[in-house]
Amino acid sequence: MSEVDAARSWRRFDRRRRIGRFVGVLAALSVFVASWRFLDTGITNVETVPREIRDLLTRMYPPDVAYAPEIVDPLVETLHIAALGTLGALVLAVPVALLAAENTTPNAVTYWLGKLVVTVSRSVNTIVWALIFVVVFGSGPLAGAVAIAFRSVGFLGKLLGEEIEEIDFGQVEAVRAAGASSTQVLLYGILPQVKPALVGLSVYRWDINVRDSTILGFVGAGGIGVQLFRAVNAFAWQSVSMILIVILGVVLASEGLSASARRMTR
Amino acid sequence: MTLDVTGLRKTYESGDEALKGVDLTVDGSETTAMIGPSGAGKSTFIRCVNRLTEPTAGTVELDGTDLTALDDDGLRAARRDIGMIFQEYNLVERLTVMENVLTGRLGYVSAWRAFRRNFPPEDVERAYEVLERVGLADMENKRVDELSGGQRQRVGIARAVVQQPKILLVDEPTSSLDPETSNTVMRLLTEIAAEREVPVLINIHEVDLAVDHADRIVGLHDGEVVFEGSADDLGDDALDRVYRGGDPPESREPTASESEAVIEDGAANDSVVRDGVVSADGRAPDRSTSGGS
Amino acid sequence: MATERRSWRRPTAFGRREFKWAAYLAVVGFFLWSAWGIGADPARIARGFGRGLTLLGDFLPPEATPRQAQRIVDKMVESVAMAMISTVTGIAISVPVAFMAAENLSPKPLYYLNRGFISLSRALNAIIVAILVVKAVGLGPLAGIITITFKTVGFFAKLLAEDLEDIDMGSVDAVRATGASPVQTLVYGVVPQIIPRFAGLSVYRWDINIRTSTVVGIVGAGGIGSVLLTAFNRYSFQYVSAILVAIIAVVLVAEGVSAAVRRRYQ
Numbered sequence: 038m039s040e041v042d043a044a045r046s047w048r049r050f051d052r053r054r055r056i057g058r059f060v061g062v063l064a065a066l067s068v069f070v071a072s073w074r075f076l077d078t079g080i081t082n083v084e085t086v087p088r089e090i091r092d093l094l095t096r097m098y099p100p101d102v103a104y105a106p107e108i109v110d111p112l113v114e115t116l117h118i119a120a121l122g123t124l125g126a127l128v129l130a131v132p133v134a135l136l137a138a139e140n141t142t143p144n145a146v147t148y149w150l151g152k153l154v155v156t157v158s159r160s161v162n163t164i165v166w167a168l169i170f171v172v173v174f175g176s177g178p179l180a181g182a183v184a185i186a187f188r189s190v191g192f193l194g195k196l197l198g199e200e201i202e203e204i205d206f207g208q209v210e211a212v213r214a215a216g217a218s219s220t221q222v223l224l225y226g227i228l229p230q231v232k233p234a235l236v237g238l239s240v241y242r243w244d245i246n247v248r249d250s251t252i253l254g255f256v257g258a259g260g261i262g263v264q265l266f267r268a269v270n271a272f273a274w275q276s277v278s279m280i281l282i283v284i285l286g287v288v289l290a291s292e293g294l295s296a297s298a299r300r301m302t303r
Numbered sequence: 304m305t306l307d308v309t310g311l312r313k314t315y316e317s318g319d320e321a322l323k324g325v326d327l328t329v330d331g332s333e334t335t336a337m338i339g340p341s342g343a344g345k346s347t348f349i350r351c352v353n354r355l356t357e358p359t360a361g362t363v364e365l366d367g368t369d370l371t372a373l374d375d376d377g378l379r380a381a382r383r384d385i386g387m388i389f390q391e392y393n394l395v396e397r398l399t400v401m402e403n404v405l406t407g408r409l410g411y412v413s414a415w416r417a418f419r420r421n422f423p424p425e426d427v428e429r430a431y432e433v434l435e436r437v438g439l440a441d442m443e444n445k446r447v448d449e450l451s452g453g454q455r456q457r458v459g460i461a462r463a464v465v466q467q468p469k470i471l472l473v474d475e476p477t478s479s480l481d482p483e484t485s486n487t488v489m490r491l492l493t494e495i496a497a498e499r500e501v502p503v504l505i506n507i508h509e510v511d512l513a514v515d516h517a518d519r520i521v522g523l524h525d526g527e528v529v530f531e532g533s534a535d536d537l538g539d540d541a542l543d544r545v546y547r548g549g550d551p552p553e554s555r556e557p558t559a560s561e562s563e564a565v566i567e568d569g570a571a572n573d574s575v576v577r578d579g580v581v582s583a584d585g586r587a588p589d590r591s592t593s594g595g596s
Numbered sequence: 597m598a599t600e601r602r603s604w605r606r607p608t609a610f611g612r613r614e615f616k617w618a619a620y621l622a623v624v625g626f627f628l629w630s631a632w633g634i635g636a637d638p639a640r641i642a643r644g645f646g647r648g649l650t651l652l653g654d655f656l657p658p659e660a661t662p663r664q665a666q667r668i669v670d671k672m673v674e675s676v677a678m679a680m681i682s683t684v685t686g687i688a689i690s691v692p693v694a695f696m697a698a699e700n701l702s703p704k705p706l707y708y709l710n711r712g713f714i715s716l717s718r719a720l721n722a723i724i725v726a727i728l729v730v731k732a733v734g735l736g737p738l739a740g741i742i743t744i745t746f747k748t749v750g751f752f753a754k755l756l757a758e759d760l761e762d763i764d765m766g767s768v769d770a771v772r773a774t775g776a777s778p779v780q781t782l783v784y785g786v787v788p789q790i791i792p793r794f795a796g797l798s799v800y801r802w803d804i805n806i807r808t809s810t811v812v813g814i815v816g817a818g819g820i821g822s823v824l825l826t827a828f829n830r831y832s833f834q835y836v837s838a839i840l841v842a843i844i845a846v847v848l849v850a851e852g853v854s855a856a857v858r859r860r861y862q
Binding site for chain 3: 069116
C-alpha cells in the first residue's frame with residue numbers, strides 16, 4: 038500500500054473510525070470497571086500481589102537439579118499421551134472432516150452431525166474432557182490420551198473439513214469418471230489434495246497436545262502434571278521450578294520440531 | 304461399438320433447460336465434433352453420457368446397455384469403458400504422471416492395491432506404452448504440477464486411453480491451450496482414436512479445429528441438435544443456425560465470405576475462420592476458458 | 597519391446613526406499629511403545645467405551661435444580677467478568693512488553709528478557725499458571741485474573757512484536773526525519789501501522805479468554821470451573837452436563853461475537 042493511498046483513506050474514514058474506536062474503548066473500560074466491581078476483589082488485595090508473587094519466585098530459586106531424574110518417567114508418559122492422543126484424534130477426525138465438509142458430506146443430517154461433533158469437541162477444554170474420561174477409564178494416562186484425542190478431533194475436523202471444501206472437484210470427478218470406487222476416489226482424488234494440510238495440521242496439533250498433556254495430571258489423567266501437582270502440594274518449590282524448566286524445554290523443542298516439519302511438507 | 308443417445312433431457316435445479324431432447328448416435332471409429340456457442344449444452348451432454356451429471360430424461364445406450372438404468376456398481380463398471388478427457392485436464396496435481404495415467408486402471412484393481420500403488424505389471428507396461436505414444440516418455444516420475452498445459456493434456460489423453468475404452472468423450476480439450484498446441488493435441492487425439500479404432504465425441508467451440516479434425520459435425524444450439532453432417536456440409540446457413548439460432552445475421556457480409564473460405568479451403572484459412580467464429584461466439588479463441596454449460 | 601515388462605514404483609521423498617521403511621517403522625514403533633507405556637490395550641479401551649455408553653445415560657438429560665441453575669449463572673458471570681478484566685489488563689501490559697520484545701525497536705538485553713517472558717507465558721498451560729498463582733495469592737477470581745492476564749500477555753505481545761518488526765521502517769524514519777521525539781515517532785510512525793490488526797487480535801484473544809476463564813476454576817482460580825469440579829466429585833453427572841451445556845453456549849456466543857466483529861473490522 039502506498040502512503041498516498043493510506044493518507045487518502047485515513048482522511049475519508051477518520052470521523053467514523055474515530056467515533057467507532059472511541060465507543061469501543063469506552064465500552065471496554067466500562068465493562069472492565071463493572072466487572073471489577075462485580076467481582077468485589079478490592080484494591081488492597083491487589084496491592085499485595087507483586088510481593089506474594091515475588092515471594093513465590095524467591096522460594097523457587099534455585100531449581101532442584103537433583104530432582105531431575107524423577108521427572109524423566111512422567112515426562113516420557115506425557116509425550117506418549119500427546120502422541121497417542123494426536124493419532125487417535127487423526128483417525129477420528131478424517132471421517133468427521135468428510136462429514137463436516139459441504140462437498141463430501143452425504144446429506145444435510147450428516148453435515149450437521151459433523152458440525153455438532155466439531156463444536157462440542159472444541160468447546161470443552163482438555164481438562165474437562167479429562168475429568169469425564171477419568172470417570173470412564175479410571176485415573177491414569179489412558180484417560181488422558183483419550184481426553185487429548187477428543188479435544189483434538191474438533192480442531193482437526195474443522196480445519197481439515199475447510200481444506201476439503203477448498204479442493205478442486207474436477208480432479209475428483211476425473212477419477213470417478215474412470216470407474217473408480219468411492220474408496221479409490223478418496224485415495225486418488227481427495228487425499229493427494231489435502232495431504233499437505235493433513236500432515237501440517239496433525240503436527241501442529243501434536244505440538245499443542247504436548248502442552249495440553251502437561252496439565253492432565255491435576256485431574257488424575259497421567260503425565261508430568263501428577264508430579265507437578267504433588268510438588269506444589271508439598272510446597273517443594275525448588276522441585277516445582279525444576280519441573281517447569283523441563284516442561285518449558287520440551288514445549289519449545291516440540292514447537293521447533295513441529296515448525297520445521299510443517300515447512301518440509303509443501 | 305455404438306453409443307446411442309435418445310431423447311436426452313437435462314433440466315437443472317435452477318430451472319435451466321440445458322438439453323431439450325437430444326438424439327445422437329456415434330459408432331464405428333469416427334470422430335464426431337460437437338460444436339455450438341457456450342451455453343448450448345455441449346458439456347452437459349457429454350457429462351450426461353457417463354452420468355457425471357444425472358440426465359433428467361432419455362436413455363444413453365452403450366453397446367445396448369442403458370447407462371441411465373444402472374445402479375452404482377453397474378455404472379462404475381460401465382465408466383471403465385468410457386474414457387473422458389477434460390477441458391481443465393482435471394489431473395490430480397500432486398501426483399506423478401504415472402499415478403495419473405494409472406488412475407485410468409483404478410476400475411480394475413482393489414482399493415488396497417490402488418493405495419499401495421501396486422498395479423498389475425501389464426497395466427504398468429500399457430501405461431508406459433501410452434506415455435510413449437503421447438510423447439511423454441521418461442516423464443513418468445514428474446509431478447503433474449510441474450508440467451506445461453500441452454503436456455498436461457497429453458497426460459489426460461494417456462489416462463483416458465489406458466482405460467482401453469470403447470469410446471472417448473472429450474470436453475473442450477483445447478480451450479486452455481494456445482492455437483498451435485491445440486492443433487497438435489487434436490491431431491494426437493484423432494490419430495490415437497483411429498489406431499485403436501475407438502470412436503471419439505469431442506466438444507469444441509472452435510469451428511476450424513472441428514472442421515480440420517472431425518469426420519462428422521454435430522451442431523448444438525440451446526439444447527437442441529440443429530445440424531448434423533460432414534465438415535463439407537457445414538455451410539453458412541448451418542453456422543447461422545448453430546451460433547445464432549437461425550435468426551437473420553446482423554452482419555451478413557463478413558460472415559458469408561469467411562464461411563465460404565471454410566468450405567473452399569478450411570485448413571489454409573485457419574485464422575480467418577477462427578476470427579469469424581469468434582465474432583459469432585463473442586469471445587477470443589485462446590483466452591476462452593469456459594465450456595458449453 | 598512389447599515383450600519386456602517394465603515395472604514402476606512410486607518415487608519416494610526419502611530418497612531411498614529403505615529410509616522410508618525405516619522412518620515408518622520408527623513411527624509405528626514409537627506409537628506401539630506409547631500404547632504399551634500408558635497401558636492402552638484394546639480390551640481396556642473397548643471396556644472403557646462400553647462403560648462410557650452406560651455412563652452416557654447418567655449424564656443425560658442435563659438437569660439442574662433451581663438453586664444449582666442460579667449457581668451456574670452466578671459463577672458463569674464471574675467467569676465472563678474475569679475474562680473481560682484480564683483482556684483489558686492483559687492488552688495494557690502487552691503493549692510495552694511488545695515494544696520491548698521487538699527486535700528493531702528494543703536494545704538486545706531488554707529484547708531477550710521480554711522474549712523469554714513471552715516464551716514462558718506461551719509454554720505454560722493456563723492451568724499450571726493458575727495453580728501457582730492460587731498458591732501465591734489464594735483462591736478466588738483474582739488468581740484467575742492474574743493467570744489469564746499472564747497468558748494474554750504471552751499471546752498478544754508476541755503477535756504485536758512480530759507486527760512491530762514487520763512495520764515499514766521507511767515511514768518511521770520519515771516521521772523521525774521531521775524532528776519528532778521518540779514518543780511522537782511512536783504515535784505517528786508506528787501506531788497507525790498496527791492499529792487494524794490490534795483490534796482484531798483483541799477480540800480474538802477475548803474469545804480465547806472466555807474459554808480459559810471457564811476452566812481455571814477447576815484449580816480454584818474462580819469462575820464456573822469450581823462448580824464443575826464439585827459436581828464431578830459428587831458424581832451428580834446430570835448437573836455436570838447442565839454446566840457443560842452452559843459452558844458450550846457461552847463459548848459459542850463468544851466465538852460468534854468475535855468472528856462477527858473481526859469480519860466487520862476487515
